[in-house]
Structure formats: C-alpha cells, structure tokens
Amino acid sequence: MPTISVIIPTYNREDFIGRALCSVFSQTHPCQEILVVDDGSTDRTKAVVDSLCEQSPVPIHYLYQENQGPAAARNLGITHAQSGLLAFLDSDDHWRKEKLATQLKAMEECPEFLISHTREQWLRMGVHLNQKKKHLPRHGEIFDHCLQLCVVGMSTVMIRKELFEKVGLFSADLPCCEDYELWLRVSARYPFLLIDQPLTIKEGGREDQVSFQYRVGMDKLRIKAISRLLEQTSLTSTQYEMALEERRRKSQVYGMGCVRHGRAEEGAMYLGLGS
Structure with missing residues (x-):
C-alpha cells in the first residue's frame, strides 16, 4: 500500500x-x-x-x-x-x-x-x-x-x-x-x-490570511497566471481560446476597477488586454 x-x-x-x-x-x-x-x-x-x-x-x-x-x-x-x-x-x-x-x-x-x-x-x-x-x-x-x-x-x-x-x-x-x-x-x-x-x-x-491581504490584487495575479499559461505550447486550441477569453473577462473587470480607483494608466493597460 x-x-x-x-x-x-x-x-x-x-x-x-x-x-x-x-x-x-x-x-x-x-x-x-x-x-x-x-x-x-x-x-x-x-x-x-x-x-x-x-x-x-x-x-x-x-x-x-x-x-x-x-x-x-x-x-x-x-x-x-x-x-x-x-x-x-x-x-x-x-x-x-x-x-x-x-x-x-x-x-x-x-x-x-x-x-x-x-x-x-x-x-x-x-x-x-x-x-x-x-x-x-x-x-x-x-x-x-x-x-x-x-x-x-x-x-x-x-x-x-x-x-x-x-x-x-x-x-x-x-x-x-x-x-x-x-x-x-x-x-x-x-x-x-x-x-x-x-x-x-x-x-x-x-x-x-494571505487571501485576505491580497484580496484586492487577486484578479491581477490570476490574469498573470493565465498569461503564463497562454505561453505554453501544450494547450489545445480549445483550451487556448478558453484561457484567452477568461483573461479578457478578468482584465475588463480589473481594468474598470483601476479606473474607478484613480489608477487610469494601469486601468488602460488591463482594458487593452480585455479588448
């Protein structure tokens, strides 16, 4: 065993x-x-x-x-x-x-x-x-x-x-x-x-708890994680499209949050990823 x-x-x-x-x-x-x-x-x-x-x-x-x-x-x-x-x-x-x-x-x-x-x-x-x-x-x-x-x-x-x-x-x-x-x-x-x-x-x-301390930036880290994943050659075409779409969605949400909180430059960068 x-x-x-x-x-x-x-x-x-x-x-x-x-x-x-x-x-x-x-x-x-x-x-x-x-x-x-x-x-x-x-x-x-x-x-x-x-x-x-x-x-x-x-x-x-x-x-x-x-x-x-x-x-x-x-x-x-x-x-x-x-x-x-x-x-x-x-x-x-x-x-x-x-x-x-x-x-x-x-x-x-x-x-x-x-x-x-x-x-x-x-x-x-x-x-x-x-x-x-x-x-x-x-x-x-x-x-x-x-x-x-x-x-x-x-x-x-x-x-x-x-x-x-x-x-x-x-x-x-x-x-x-x-x-x-x-x-x-x-x-x-x-x-x-x-x-x-x-x-x-x-x-x-x-x-x-770490998740509490980073609760505001978790979407940013998840976008980073998906971006790394998209660089892998092992993804199928379907997985690649799914990951790309989820990065777009998360980038839109995070980018709009940045704009609302006065971080326009950072927001514009993530909204660009989400377009």
Missing part, C-alpha cells in the same frame, strides 16, 4: 497549528510522516509543534526557512517528502478523521488519476457558510472551471509526487494565487478525481 507524506506550511499560526496537527494524528489511516514547513514565523509556532511531537504517531519533520511565501514553503516540503503520495494541509484548516483513508482508497481504486480532492466545509470565524454552486468542486476534466476561480481547496488535495515532475512545482514568485496557477497547469493536462464528501474543514475570514 502506498504511503502518504503530509505537508503543512505555516507562518505565525501558534493558535491554529496544534489543531491542524491533531487532526492528522487522529486519522484512521496514518501517514508515514508529517513535514511542518515554517515560513519564518516570529511567534510560538515552533514551540507548539515541539510540544506535540510526543503525541504524534508518526515522525514530525520541522523545516524552517526565511519568509518566502506559501509556494516556496510547499515546494520545500515536496522536495523533502519521502512518500509517493502527498497530502497538503494549511495550518489554519483541519481534516475529518477519515479523510486520508477515504482519499487513499479512492486513489487506489482509480490509479489513472494523479490528483484527487474532496469537498470542504467552510467556516468563517467559527460560523458555517453554505458554498455557492460555482465554488463546488467537480470531477474529471475541470480546466474550464479552474479558469474562472480557484475551485480546488489546497487542504483537500492528495497528489502523486510524480505529478510535480510532469508539471513543475508551485510558482514561488507569486505571493498569492499560487494554487490557482498550479491547478491551471494541472487541469490543462490531467483530470481530477473528486471524493464527494466534506472531509476538509476550511477556516476563512481573518485579516492575517
């Missing part, structure tokens, strides 16, 4: 990292190892991790790097992981106890899939949120859905390590939307296996 490495990037998450780790400890199918990648925390994150090492049923490898962002942290975890299957968990999210077992079983039954994801339960400041239809994860060929918005939850995925050899690692130069950019590269070439159960609990709505 294949083994699983769990990769947890973290930055100043002393209040949440313990819950994330305990959700890994309680899995009905244990992983082989846990890699906590500390992206330059200045709080007690390491102390919390150290205090939980004796409770862990598997080795915890603590990796520290100067602050470089979540993409670089995940990449460091990937390069150190020993297992053929990688499961990612953001340090402010957590899993239901059957998550790894259910996902592993599905991937063993469908060996042709290189990546799988689960549904999520969304919480905002502890309150349950109902997901809109557009946010619900899908199965199979999901390139068109991935273009629209980030529809694959980072804490939901289990990936065969060989996939990164085929499509490359996370783009470490992106401060946000690095997951969106990777899912574009993956979904352009490979289908996604959906485990249609809410096995991942995702927390949101806090000002210290």
Whole structure:
C-alpha cells in the first residue's frame, strides 16, 4: 500500500497549528510522516509543534526557512517528502478523521488519476457558510472551471509526487494565487478525481490570511497566471481560446476597477488586454 507524506506550511499560526496537527494524528489511516514547513514565523509556532511531537504517531519533520511565501514553503516540503503520495494541509484548516483513508482508497481504486480532492466545509470565524454552486468542486476534466476561480481547496488535495515532475512545482514568485496557477497547469493536462464528501474543514475570514491581504490584487495575479499559461505550447486550441477569453473577462473587470480607483494608466493597460 502506498504511503502518504503530509505537508503543512505555516507562518505565525501558534493558535491554529496544534489543531491542524491533531487532526492528522487522529486519522484512521496514518501517514508515514508529517513535514511542518515554517515560513519564518516570529511567534510560538515552533514551540507548539515541539510540544506535540510526543503525541504524534508518526515522525514530525520541522523545516524552517526565511519568509518566502506559501509556494516556496510547499515546494520545500515536496522536495523533502519521502512518500509517493502527498497530502497538503494549511495550518489554519483541519481534516475529518477519515479523510486520508477515504482519499487513499479512492486513489487506489482509480490509479489513472494523479490528483484527487474532496469537498470542504467552510467556516468563517467559527460560523458555517453554505458554498455557492460555482465554488463546488467537480470531477474529471475541470480546466474550464479552474479558469474562472480557484475551485480546488489546497487542504483537500492528495497528489502523486510524480505529478510535480510532469508539471513543475508551485510558482514561488507569486505571493498569492499560487494554487490557482498550479491547478491551471494541472487541469490543462490531467483530470481530477473528486471524493464527494466534506472531509476538509476550511477556516476563512481573518485579516492575517494571505487571501485576505491580497484580496484586492487577486484578479491581477490570476490574469498573470493565465498569461503564463497562454505561453505554453501544450494547450489545445480549445483550451487556448478558453484561457484567452477568461483573461479578457478578468482584465475588463480589473481594468474598470483601476479606473474607478484613480489608477487610469494601469486601468488602460488591463482594458487593452480585455479588448
């Protein structure tokens, strides 16, 4: 049976990292190892991790790097992981106890899939949120859905390590939307296996989260991600047209926003992309 490495990037998450780790400890199918990648925390994150090492049923490898962002942290975890299957968990999210077992079983039954994801339960400041239809994860060929918005939850995925050899690692130069950019590269070439159960609990709505800090510029980063994708020769003609149209749409929206907020020069550039 294949083994699983769990990769947890973290930055100043002393209040949440313990819950994330305990959700890994309680899995009905244990992983082989846990890699906590500390992206330059200045709080007690390491102390919390150290205090939980004796409770862990598997080795915890603590990796520290100067602050470089979540993409670089995940990449460091990937390069150190020993297992053929990688499961990612953001340090402010957590899993239901059957998550790894259910996902592993599905991937063993469908060996042709290189990546799988689960549904999520969304919480905002502890309150349950109902997901809109557009946010619900899908199965199979999901390139068109991935273009629209980030529809694959980072804490939901289990990936065969060989996939990164085929499509490359996370783009470490992106401060946000690095997951969106990777899912574009993956979904352009490979289908996604959906485990249609809410096995991942995702927390949101806090000002210290990267997605909150970059909420105004996320469209700009997604436009950048699509522009990179359009430079690839591996896209089919249909995929190319779909990506071009989505870049036009996002550029129009972002460009008009720039104009409304007094950034006319930047707005004109993006409106030109959208024409």
